[in-house]
Amino acid sequence: MAFRSGFVSIIGRPNAGKSTLLNALVGEKLAIVTRKPQTTRNRIQGIINIERKKPTQAKEACVGHPRPAGQVVLVDTPGIHKPINSLNRRMMKEVYDALEGCDLLLLIVDATAKFGTGDQFALDIVKKSGQPCILLLNKIDALDKQKLLPLIAEYKSLHEFAEVIPISALKRDGLDMLLDTVVRALPEGPRYFPKDQLTDQPERFLVAELIREQVLLTTEQEVPYATTVLIEQYEEGARLTRVAAVIYCERTGQKAILIGKQGATLKKIGTAARLQIEKLLNTKVFLELFVKVQAGWRDSNQFIEGTDWRKNLG
């Protein structure tokens, strides 16, 4: 049976569970996850290698047919929203870039939330793209079971989805079925990435994201949104990796909040981030954090370009 492969973009509203799904399918924390909407700001590839499987287990989708071997390149994206500044526009560009040249879309919705204009906006993007799309009804662990069938019927009446699959990305429910369906829907193709590669993200960007995750978890209101993280120094030693990073915010008041009384908040962010980074890199880490004000950076294309690792390799 021929090898299948392709690019599969996960799209949906902020907070639907896109990054949770990416991490669950790849089996590694590649994307940061928080309860705050607009956590993800750029597209993140996660690579999954799938072995051929004989049709053995009755519960699975491959009953009667072997599952082909393949490579799925999943692409996590920022949540679909109406942009109000350059950063938002940039995030939406990441979504549109992920739609281009992909083989399959996974539209993920929060099944516990009411269908609203934001969902319609996401659905319109799917329709416009003309790409085949699997609808994922996520968070079924938190859904009243009786609501599932009517919800499936409602969505089926809105668009001709290739498939509608209820899942819980958090509890990893329905994910085998999802992978089976995805690999079958992909065209015959080559292995795009070596078998041991998990992502396209450079390590230092993953590190910057882990710091930003702690900022999101530790601060409230406008601060997390007005913040970005840039790595200034990254030195891998034999026994220790030294990282120095700057947390940029937009105003001195935000800087004061990020630092906290006698530096307590920054210390909390640093300690939690360091533990996460040590887990990722599997080595001891010395982390230094600085906070700087860059007024109005969210509306500066030049500044935002400077935070894009794709443009700043090397």
Ligand SMILES: Nc1nc2c(ncn2[C@@H]2O[C@H](COP(=O)(O)OP(=O)(O)OP(=O)(O)O)[C@@H](O)[C@H]2O)c(=O)[nH]1
């Ligand atoms: N109960 C439940 N919560 C979930 C599930 N999947 C994700 N969540 C939670 O939903 C919140 C948002 O998850 P993310 O994975 O960050 O969502 P996202 O779509 O990537 O969000 P943005 O990056 O902001 O667009 C987090 O608090 C997750 O723990 C699920 O299957 N069940």
Ligand SMILES: [Mg+2]
């Ligand atoms: Mg996300």
